[in-house]
Amino acid sequence: MTEHRGIDRREFVKIVGGGVVVLVSVGPSALLAQDRRRVYPEDLNAYLRIGEDGRVTVFTGKIEMGQGVMTSQAQMVAEELRVALSAVEMVMGDTDRCPWDMGTFGSLTTRMFGPVLRAAAAEARAVMLRLASEKLGVPRSKLVVADGVVSVAGDPSKRVTYGDLAKGRRILRTVDDKAVLRKASELTVMGTSPQRLDAHGKVTGGAQYAGDIRRPGMLYACVLRPPAHGAKLTRLDTGAAAKLPGVTIVDQDGLVAALHADPEAAAKALARIDASWETPKPPFDSETVFEHLVKVAGPGEVVSAKGDVAAARKTAARVFESIYHKGYVAHAPIEPHTAVAEFKDGKVTIWASTQTPFPTRDRIAGELGLATENVRVITPFVGGGFGGKSAGLQASEAARLAKITGKPVQVRFSRGEEFFYDTFDPAAVVELATALDGAGKITLWDYHVIAAGDRGAELFYDTPNVSIRVSGAWRGEGTGLHLFGVGPWRAPGANMNIFAKESQVDIMASAARIDPVELRLRNMTDERMRRVLQAAAEAYGWKPRVAPAATGRGRGVACGIDAGSYVALIADVTVDREKGTVKVERVVAAQEMGVVANPEGAKMQMEGCITQGLGYALAEELRFRGGEILDRNFDTYQLPRFSWVPRIETVLVRNDDLAPQGGGEPAIVPMGAVIANAVFDATGVRFFRLPMTADRVRAALAKAQEPAPKPA
Amino acid sequence: MTKTIRFCLNGKPTTLETDGERTLLWVLRGDLGLTGTKFGCGEGTCGACTVVVNGQAVRSCTVPVSSVDGAEVITIEGLARDGTLHPLQQAFVEHGGFQCGYCTPGMVMNAYALLRANPKPSREAIVKGMEDNLCRCGAHQRIIAAIEDVARGKGGAS
Numbered sequence: 006m007t008e009h010r011g012i013d014r015r016e017f018v019k020i021v022g023g024g025v026v027v028l029v030s031v032g033p034s035a036l037l038a039q040d041r042r043r044v045y046p047e048d049l050n051a052y053l054r055i056g057e058d059g060r061v062t063v064f065t066g067k068i069e070m071g072q073g074v075m076t077s078q079a080q081m082v083a084e085e086l087r088v089a090l091s092a093v094e095m096v097m098g099d100t101d102r103c104p105w106d107m108g109t110f111g112s113l114t115t116r117m118f119g120p121v122l123r124a125a126a127a128e129a130r131a132v133m134l135r136l137a138s139e140k141l142g143v144p145r146s147k148l149v150v151a152d153g154v155v156s157v158a159g160d161p162s163k164r165v166t167y168g169d170l171a172k173g174r175r176i177l178r179t180v181d182d183k184a185v186l187r188k189a190s191e192l193t194v195m196g197t198s199p200q201r202l203d204a205h206g207k208v209t210g211g212a213q214y215a216g217d218i219r220r221p222g223m224l225y226a227c228v229l230r231p232p233a234h235g236a237k238l239t240r241l242d243t244g245a246a247a248k249l250p251g252v253t254i255v256d257q258d259g260l261v262a263a264l265h266a267d268p269e270a271a272a273k274a275l276a277r278i279d280a281s282w283e284t285p286k287p288p289f290d291s292e293t294v295f296e297h298l299v300k301v302a303g304p305g306e307v308v309s310a311k312g313d314v315a316a317a318r319k320t321a322a323r324v325f326e327s328i329y330h331k332g333y334v335a336h337a338p339i340e341p342h343t344a345v346a347e348f349k350d351g352k353v354t355i356w357a358s359t360q361t362p363f364p365t366r367d368r369i370a371g372e373l374g375l376a377t378e379n380v381r382v383i384t385p386f387v388g389g390g391f392g393g394k395s396a397g398l399q400a401s402e403a404a405r406l407a408k409i410t411g412k413p414v415q416v417r418f419s420r421g422e423e424f425f426y427d428t429f430d431p432a433a434v435v436e437l438a439t440a441l442d443g444a445g446k447i448t449l450w451d452y453h454v455i456a457a458g459d460r461g462a463e464l465f466y467d468t469p470n471v472s473i474r475v476s477g478a479w480r481g482e483g484t485g486l487h488l489f490g491v492g493p494w495r496a497p498g499a500n501m502n503i504f505a506k507e508s509q510v511d512i513m514a515s516a517a518r519i520d521p522v523e524l525r526l527r528n529m530t531d532e533r534m535r536r537v538l539q540a541a542a543e544a545y546g547w548k549p550r551v552a553p554a555a556t557g558r559g560r561g562v563a564c565g566i567d568a569g570s571y572v573a574l575i576a577d578v579t580v581d582r583e584k585g586t587v588k589v590e591r592v593v594a595a596q597e598m599g600v601v602a603n604p605e606g607a608k609m610q611m612e613g614c615i616t617q618g619l620g621y622a623l624a625e626e627l628r629f630r631g632g633e634i635l636d637r638n639f640d641t642y643q644l645p646r647f648s649w650v651p652r653i654e655t656v657l658v659r660n661d662d663l664a665p666q667g668g669g670e671p672a673i674v675p676m677g678a679v680i681a682n683a684v685f686d687a688t689g690v691r692f693f694r695l696p697m698t699a700d701r702v703r704a705a706l707a708k709a710q711e712p713a714p715k716p717a
Numbered sequence: 718m719t720k721t722i723r724f725c726l727n728g729k730p731t732t733l734e735t736d737g738e739r740t741l742l743w744v745l746r747g748d749l750g751l752t753g754t755k756f757g758c759g760e761g762t763c764g765a766c767t768v769v770v771n772g773q774a775v776r777s778c779t780v781p782v783s784s785v786d787g788a789e790v791i792t793i794e795g796l797a798r799d800g801t802l803h804p805l806q807q808a809f810v811e812h813g814g815f816q817c818g819y820c821t822p823g824m825v826m827n828a829y830a831l832l833r834a835n836p837k838p839s840r841e842a843i844v845k846g847m848e849d850n851l852c853r854c855g856a857h858q859r860i861i862a863a864i865e866d867v868a869r870g871k872g873g874a875s
Binding site: 070071072073200201203204205206207208209210211212213214216217219267268269336337338339340341386387388389390391417419420605609612613614615616617638639640644645646647648650652653 | 739740743746747750751752753754755756757758759760762763765792793794796797802806807809810811813815816817818819820821822825843844845847848849850851852853854855856857858859860861
C-alpha cells in the first residue's frame with residue numbers, strides 16, 4: 006500500500022485544462038482515523054474544476070453501482086460551491102483522470118469521502134469569492150453567491166459568473182480538510198432529493214456498462230473453466246475448436262480461451278474444446294460445512310471482554326445456549342462481471358465492472374509487468390456490486406487476452422461463471438450463551454462467532470459480563486475454512502452476527518414473558534439506539550405483548566448498528582403451515598444516519614436492504630459439493646421477487662448533530678433476525694439457521710406438532 | 718445458415734443477412750448496436766434482456782433472430798420519442814424505480830407489454846406480470862408504484 010501514487014499534479018492540470026482547479030489533500034486526520042483502515046493513503050484525495058463555461062467537473066475515484074453516490078456527491082459539491090446541481094458533471098472511477106481511491110465499499114463514500122469533497126467545493130467557493138472581490142472591487146464580506154453567480158449584496162446588477170471568473174485562468178489550489186463547511190441548518194441542496202443524475206440514461210438504455218463498450222476489432226472471449234474448484238486439468242485438445250471459422254484459441258500459462266468477434270460463436274468454440282479434469286473428493290458440502298468450520302476455525306480471539314462470564318454463568322438461574330447457522334450467500338448482481346481491454350502504444354485500457362478501479366489497475370500492472378501509468382481502468386456504470394465486484398478476475402483475463410491476441414477483448418462471465426467465481430458471503434456459526442435476571446436485565450453474554458468476523462458482533466445492550474470471541478475472519482484467506490472464494494457482502498459478517506444476537510434477545514424475552522421491545526429498551530442506554538427503536542415502534546403502532554402468538558401471523562423486531570448508522574426493523578409475517586412458506590407482509594424501518602445527504606436516496610437504500618435481506622433470510626443459500634458449485638443460475642438460486650416484497654415503510658430519524666453516516670448497508674443487517682423473530686411469534690417455533698426455506702419451515706412445524714415422546 | 722430476416726425494429730424497417738439461429742439478444746447488441754438490452758443470465762430466468770415482439774414480452778436471450786422475421790420488435794431504445802420519455806420511463810424516473818439500472822430496460826419493456834395487454838392492471842396483476850423480472854438492488858416497491866401510476870393515467874397515457 007505504499008506505492009499508490011496519485012496523479013502527477015502538472016500532468017492532470019494538463020489533462021483537465023484551464024479554469025480553477027481545487028485539490029484536497031487530507032492527511033491521516035481525525036476524520037479518517039475513525040476507520041480502522043487508512044482509506045486514503047494518498048496525499049491527494051479529490052479535485053474539482055470550474056471551467057470557463059462555469060460548469061463544475063468533479064473527479065472522484067468512487068464508482069456508481071446503484072447506490073446513488075453520483076447524485077449525492079454532486080449535491081455535496083453544488084451545496085458548498087453554490088451552483089445548480091445541473092452545472093455539476095461527475096467523472097468517476099477513471100484511474101487516469103481521478104485521484105487514487107481504495108474502492109467503493111463499506112458505506113464509506115458519504116461518511117469518509119463526502120467531507121473531503123465538500124472541503125474541495127468550499128475552497129473553490131472561497132477562491133471564486135476572492136476573484137469576484139478583485140473583479141468587482143467590493144470586499145468579500147459584501148458579496149453573495151448563488152447558482153454560480155457572485156453578486157453584491159443589495160445590488161444584484163453588480164454580478165459576475167463563475168465561468169467569467171474562471172476564464173483564462175489556471176489556478177491550482179490545495180486545501181486540507183479544515184475548510185469550513187456549511188452547517189446542517191444552512192443546507193439547501195444536500196438534504197433534498199433531486200432527480201438522480203443517472204436517471205435518464207438508465208431508463209432509456211443509454212447508460213453504458215462495461216459490456217456495452219465496443220472497440221474496433223474487438224473479440225469476445227470464453228474462458229475454459231474447471232468443473233469444480235480445486236480441479237486439475239489432465240488433458241486438453243483445442244484442435245476442433247481452432248478449426249471453426251474466425252476463432253482464435255489461446256492456451257497460455259493456464260489461461261485457455263476461445264475468442265471470436267461474435268460472443269455466441271466464441272461460446273460454441275469453447276464447447277468444442279475437449280478437456281478432462283481431475284476433481285478432488287469433496288471434503289464437505291453445504292450441509293456439513295458447519296462442522297468443518299467449527300473444527301478448522303480454532304479457538305479464535307477474544308475481541309471484547311468485561312466482567313466475569315464464568316461467574317455469571319454459575320449464578321444464572323437459567324443459561325440460554327444457542328447455536329446459529331447461515332450458509333454461503335451469493336452477490337448475484339444482475340450484471341455479471343465484465344471487462345473490455347485494449348492495448349495501444351504499450352498502454353492498456355480496461356473498462357471494467359468493478360468496485361475497485363485503482364486496486365484493479367495496480368493488480369493488472371503487476372500481472373502484466375507494466376508500470377501503473379501504462380494501465381488505465383475506466384469504470385462505466387456498474388450493474389450492482391454489493392461487495393462482489395471488489396474481485397476482478399474478468400478484468401485480469403481481459404487484459405491478458407488482449408495482450409496475447411493484440412486485439413481488444415471482452416470477457417463477460419456467464420451466469421454459471423458468476424456463481425462459480427463469486428466471492429460469497431461465508432457460511433458461519435455463532436455459539437451463544439446468555440442469561441437474564443429476575444428484573445429482565447441481561448447478566449451474561451458469552452459470544453463466539455466462527456467465520457463471519459466481528460462486524461456487528463459488538464453488543465449494544467448494557468451487560469456486566471461479556472465475552473466476544475471471533476474465530477476466522479470473514480475474508481477467510483489462507484485459513485482452510487473455505488473451498489472457494491469468500492469476500493465482502495453487503496455489511497460483511499454483520500448479517501450473521503445480528504441474526505444471532507437479535508434472535509437470542511427474543512428467546513430470552515419470550516422465556517421471561519416480557520415484550521421484546523420492552524426487554525430491549527430495558528437493556529440499552531445508547532440514546533441513538535433507543536431513539537430508532539422507539540421511532541420504529543411508534544411508526545409500526547407497537548402494542549406490548551409477549552411472543553409467541555402462534556396464530557400463523559406474527560411480528561418481530563430487531564436492531565442493528567452498521568457503518569455508523571443505527572437501525573431498527575419491525576416486520577409482520579404470515580406463515581403457511583402446510584407449505585412452510587413465510588410471507589413478509591410489512592416492514593417498518595427506522596434509521597438514524599446523521600445528516601442525510603439525500604433522503605430519497607437513503608430510503609431507496611433502506612428499501613433495497615430490506616428487499617435483498619428477504620433473500621438470505623428466506624431462500625438464498627448456495628448449494629455445493631466440495632468445490633463443485635451446484636447453483637449456477639436463478640432457476641435454483643432464488644432471488645427475492647416482486648411477490649415477496651412487503652409493504653416497506655421507512656422513517657429517517659433526524660440527527661443534525663452528526664455528519665452523514667453510511668446508508669448502503671445498515672438496514673439489511675437485522676433482516677434475518679427480524680423475520681426469524683416474527684416467524685417465532687407466528688408459529689412458536691424458533692429457527693436457528695438461515696435461510697428459513699419453505700422446506701425447513703414445513704419440516705420444523707411438522708416436528709413441533711408431533712406428540713412429545715412418552716417418558717420411558 | 719445465412720438467411721434474410723426482415724422486421725420492424727423500433728418503428729424502422731430492418732433487414733439482416735445472418736444465421737437465423739443466432740440469438741436475438743446478441744444480434745441486437747452486436748450487429749444492431751442496441752446495447753440497452755442487457756445480458757443477465759442467458760437462460761431467460763432474469764428478464765434483463767426483455768424486448769417486445771408483436772406486443773409480447775420476449776426474453777431475447779432465448780429466442781433465435783429468425784423468430785422475429787416479419788415481426789414488430791421494440792427495444793428500450795424505441796420507447797422515447799423525439800427526446801420525450803415514454804410515460805413508463807418518466808414514471809420510473811419519478812419514482813426512483815431503479816438503482817444500478819442494469820435490469821431497468823428489461824423491467825420497462827416487460828411493463829410496457831404488460832400494460833399493452835392490460836392497460837388497467839390491479840396491483841396484484843402488476844406483481845404477477847413482473848414476477849419473473851429480477852432486480853437485485855431491491856427497487857421493486859418503486860417499480861410497482863411507477864407502473865401503477867401509468868396504469869392510472871398519471872403522467873400521460875401510455
